[in-house]
Amino acid sequence: MAYDEVLTALADPTRRAVLERLREGPRSVGALAAGLPVSRPAVSQHLGVLKRAGLVTEQRVGTRRVYAIEERGLMELRDYVDRLWTDVLEAYRRAAVARAAR
Amino acid sequence: MAYDEVLTALADPTRRAVLERLREGPRSVGALAAGLPVSRPAVSQHLGVLKRAGLVTEQRVGTRRVYAIEERGLMELRDYVDRLWTDVLEAYRRAAVARAAR
DNA sequence: GCGTTTGGTAAGTGAATGCTTACGTAAGCG
DNA sequence: CGCTTACGTAAGCATTCACTTACCAAACGC
Numbered sequence: 001m002a003y004d005e006v007l008t009a010l011a012d013p014t015r016r017a018v019l020e021r022l023r024e025g026p027r028s029v030g031a032l033a034a035g036l037p038v039s040r041p042a043v044s045q046h047l048g049v050l051k052r053a054g055l056v057t058e059q060r061v062g063t064r065r066v067y068a069i070e071e072r073g074l075m076e077l078r079d080y081v082d083r084l085w086t087d088v089l090e091a092y093r094r095a096a097v098a099r100a101a102r
Numbered sequence: 103m104a105y106d107e108v109l110t111a112l113a114d115p116t117r118r119a120v121l122e123r124l125r126e127g128p129r130s131v132g133a134l135a136a137g138l139p140v141s142r143p144a145v146s147q148h149l150g151v152l153k154r155a156g157l158v159t160e161q162r163v164g165t166r167r168v169y170a171i172e173e174r175g176l177m178e179l180r181d182y183v184d185r186l187w188t189d190v191l192e193a194y195r196r197a198a199v200a201r202a203a204r
Numbered sequence: 205g206c207g208t209t210t211g212g213t214a215a216g217t218g219a220a221t222g223c224t225t226a227c228g229t230a231a232g233c234g
Numbered sequence: 235c236g237c238t239t240a241c242g243t244a245a246g247c248a249t250t251c252a253c254t255t256a257c258c259a260a261a262c263g264c
Contacts, residue, residue, distance in 0.1 A: 004115065011113035012222080013106065023189045025197075029241060042223055044242060063231045063240050069190050078183050081176060087125045088171050095127075114252080131211055144253055146212055165210045165261045 003080035006073045009053035014038060015046045019069060022056065026068035105182035108175045111155035116140060117148045121171060124158065128170035 009015055014036065021032055029047065033040040047067055050056045054073035059066045111117055116138065123134055131149065135142040149169055152158045156175035161168045 004118070007109060008113045011110045014222080016106070019186070023186070023193060025193060030239090038222085039224065040241075041225085041243080045222080048242085060231095063238095065241065069193065071187075071190055074183060074187055074190065078180075078187065081180050081183060084121070084125070085173075085176055085180065088173055088176065091125060091127060091171065116252080132209090140252085141254065142211075143213080143255085147252080150212085162261095165208095167211065 003076045005053040006055065006077045009049050009055055015050055018043065018046055018050065019055065022067060022069045026066045028064045028066050105178045107155040108157065108179045111151050111157055117152055120145065120148055120152065121157065124169060124171045128168045130166045130168050
């Protein structure tokens with residue numbers, strides 16, 4: 001799991017919708033699919049991608065599997081954005097110094 | 103421009119490589135393409151996506167076009183991640199309270 | 205003006221991807 | 235034990251997408 005998997009996972013609108021539903025709390029696959037315009041197998045496949053990206057966790061309870069949001073993937077993405085962000089600011093600072101020294 | 107455009111823009115490895123090069127400072131299209139394993143038109147198309155996502159700016163200088171990183175798209179993404187993040191924490195807090203009250 | 209440099213755009217192509225239906229499987233229930 | 239529920243997985247299909255080559259337009263130098 002790394003930031004690039006998180007990015008590709010979040011790039012799909014359906015997967016973001018799944019996360020959106022999971023923000024309200026853990027849900028089973030069927031419950032998630034019921035509120036989405038795609039079939040249950042499609043949701044299952046999306047959950048696989050989200051899980052591999054570290055964005056959700058799976059927990060088997062009886063015959064159902066309950067999925068919940070996981071922070072791990074989000075942290076990965078947040079760190080990536082922060083790295084880019086500070087680098088951009090640094091570049092601006094350097095540019096400003098160069099301009100001033102001219 | 104919105105966070106979903108930023109996500110789809112950053113989901114592609116070549117586009118991330120372009121940003122990577124731009125972190126060192128503004129570059130022309132040709133200069134960017136020279137350091138990448140794809141053709142110049144490909145880079146040009148990627149720059150279009152990055153520009154529409156608010157991740158780079160274009161500035162015409164003579165016959166060349168110089169691209170530079172822009173903060174706008176990054177802010178959009180950072181805000182999205184922060185929203186998700188706080189929501190996840192909130193969900194955890196509620197779950198903990200519910201467990202304690204049981 | 206005329207050729208050169210630089211880069212966006214059009215058109216086509218192969219691979220990736222998101223979806224569907226069909227099927228297999230593990231766990232509860234009578 | 236069957237039967238049902240809940241879900242993952244396989245296979246197939248349509249669309250999207252990243253890339254290429256070919257072409258066109260704008261700005262500079264002589």
